[in-house]
Amino acid sequence: MPEGxxxxxxxxxxxxxxxxxxxxxxxRTRQVCPGLLVGLKLRECxxxxxxxxxxxxxxxxxxxxxxxxxxxxSQERPVPAxxxxxxxxxxxxxxxxxxxxxxxxxxxxSSALSGQSPLTPQREDQWLxxxxxxxxxxxxxxxxxxxxxxxxxxxxxxxPRLVLYFPGGQFLVFYNCRICPCGSPxxxxxxxxxxPEFDRDxxxxxxxxxxxICYTLLNQHxxxxxxxxxxxxxxxxxxxxxxxxxxxxxxxxxxxxxxxxIQFSHEWLDNKAKGKGLKYHIYQRERCPEGHGxxxxxxxxxxxxxxxxxxxxxxxxxxx
Ligand SMILES: [Zn+2]
Numbered sequence: 001m002p003e004g005x006x007x008x009x010x011x012x013x014x015x016x017x018x019x020x021x022x023x024x025x026x027x028r029t030r031q032v033c034p035g036l037l038v039g040l041k042l043r044e045c046x047x048x049x050x051x052x053x054x055x056x057x058x059x060x061x062x063x064x065x066x067x068x069x070x071x072x073x074s075q076e077r078p079v080p081a082x083x084x085x086x087x088x089x090x091x092x093x094x095x096x097x098x099x100x101x102x103x104x105x106x107x108x109x110s111s112a113l114s115g116q117s118p119l120t121p122q123r124e125d126q127w128l129x130x131x132x133x134x135x136x137x138x139x140x141x142x143x144x145x146x147x148x149x150x151x152x153x154x155x156x157x158x159x160p161r162l163v164l165y166f167p168g169g170q171f172l173v174f175y176n177c178r179i180c181p182c183g184s185p186x187x188x189x190x191x192x193x194x195x196p197e198f199d200r201d202x203x204x205x206x207x208x209x210x211x212x213i214c215y216t217l218l219n220q221h222x223x224x225x226x227x228x229x230x231x232x233x234x235x236x237x238x239x240x241x242x243x244x245x246x247x248x249x250x251x252x253x254x255x256x257x258x259x260x261x262i263q264f265s266h267e268w269l270d271n272k273a274k275g276k277g278l279k280y281h282i283y284q285r286e287r288c289p290e291g292h293g294x295x296x297x298x299x300x301x302x303x304x305x306x307x308x309x310x311x312x313x314x315x316x317x318x319x320x
Contacts, residue, residue: 001132001133002136002227003225003226003227003228003230004192004194004226004227005194005225005268005272006272007049007052008047008194008269009269009272010130010132010137011045011047013139013140014042014054014172016140016172017042017140017172018042020041020042020166020170021039022038022039022040022056022164023038023165024165025163027160027161027162027174028159028160028161029162031179031180032128034162037056039058040058041056041057042054042055042164048189048224049191049220050132050224050225051129051185053130053185054127054128056126127182128180129182129185130177130178131178131180132176133176133178135175136174136176136177137175138173139175140171140172140173144158144160145157146158158175160174160175161174161177161179162174191220191223192224193223193265194265194266194269198262203222203223203261204251204255204258206246207254208246208247208249208254209246209247210246213235213242213249213257214231214235214242214299215299215300215301216246217230217261218231223261226261226265229283230261230268231307231309232280232282232283232310233264233280233282233283234261235311236310236311237260238253238256238260239315240253242299242309242316243299243318249319282294282311282312283310285310288315290315292312292315293313294311295310
């Protein structure tokens, strides 16, 4: 699942097209009306934890694009809201909601999340929010190809959810993501683990909650961008059992955990920038680096999402 570092990379890819006007739109999304994006300028891209935001504005630079712009709509046309085509959930939307594995960890009450956009017709700036679920991705100027044949033996390429075409034959492709029209992205970055504004004191207080530390880490209100891989790895690197109650861990231990969250996330992001993979210490491993047998269980809050968790009972002893 794309976690904070992956979505930051998607953000870098999307940023290549800032300032360009959308010429043509294709894809299988029914969550936005593709035709309404044509002629809009990609004004800004933002990343917040695991979500990407693209801000569009009416194509005020259409003239400057010269004769290459042939599809864009007239500037006089009011900018309509980028709302869904259908009011009732489509099969695609149902599939999308299944992709949003960490929905229950996400903010509640956000208009952006509900998909009920506060957008009004003729609004100058319009935003789309992208949530990448389990397998979402973004590519520039290239499509994803089938890596294996399906059950019928067909080599079918993954269908893009949305493709934005820009001048010069360039395009931006989105796969396996849920797309919602939304208001402005959140202004606060204090919970984003990859942001310089990340509030360490606030995070330390959150880690002291009287609940298993592995639940707290995946709470996107508190640790935006932190996903299951980071959770498993930083708990191992800090020698903390995933079910340890935060309130029973001493401050020194929590400081170490917080250091690991920040360090691991940034190293992962740096690796991505260099095209390097990530070597896991405990995630999906049968043995820890010390050679001990690894335990695995689905762990999560009661009535909440249960996530695959790996830990070493020797290196990460339970705290009583
Ligand atoms: Zn071990």
